[in-house]
Amino acid sequence: MRTAVVTGASGGVGREIAEQLIDAGWSVYAQYRSDSPSTDKARAAVSHASWFHLDFNSPEPDLSAVPEIRSLDALIHCAGYCQLNRIENASSAEWQDSFNVNLHGPVALTNRLLPALRAAQGTMVYLNSGAGFRVKPEWGSYAASKFAARAWCDGLREEEPDIRVSSVHPGRIDTRMQRAIVAYEGGTYEPREFLTAETVARSVVQVITTPMDAHPAELVLRPRSH
DSSP states (O other): EEEEEETTTTTTHHHHHHHHEEEEEEEEEEEOSSOOHHHHHHHHHTTTTTTEEEOOOOOHHHHHHHOOOSSEEEEEOOOOOOOOOOOOOOOOOHHHHHHIHHHHHHHHHHHHHHHHHHTOOEEEEOOOGGGGTOOOTTTTTHHHHHHHHHHHHHHHHHHHHEEEEEEEEEOOOOHHHHEEEEEEEEHHOOOOGGOHHHHHHHHHHHHTTSOOTOOOOOEEETTTOO
16 A cells, blocks of 8 residues: 655645545545644544644654654645745744745655655655745745745755655645635635646646656646636
8 A cells, every 4th residue: 555644634735635645545644733623624524544743833843743654655745834924024933934834844854754755766745836936026935935945855856866856836726825815915815716726636646646767856737717
């Protein structure tokens, strides 16, 4: 049985990936950040996953709850943080939160699981963003963390020939985080304007199940309505 670790699995794309992999017969370890009604609902709905708690909101996260895995076919990073603000107004805490969740946490967890990924010649997927290529006004701290994450993935790909490393860059996705962003921007939320979490999840599953003679290093997805 193939094994995957999925972060940010209590909602959005992470939950969709976990469900799709379980339906396909994978063994899934699913990370959640904190206890909440929405997390409890997700854990009950995706009951066949093995859930573990891990809070990325620290430069050196506590990894004690990470399961011991000898062979790991896929590590999929979906946990993310986005706080919009003008650069001149963004606090150091906002910058730190962006880098903790979007970079430092994934790096720490990946380093912990590298031996298992090497053993399986597995695939690491990082769910990046269009903001990992370009910056819009008030997206400075988020984009900076995503640019840095793209560089990390590029470096890891060069250093680890026994695994595959893929950066997936979707456009804006219909999620709770997206609703908060649109509310901040003062816009009207239209779900049809965004990618669905299911579509992005299917693309990620396709990446990790690509035959081993190919290395899907980078994937870009955009909503057709744009």
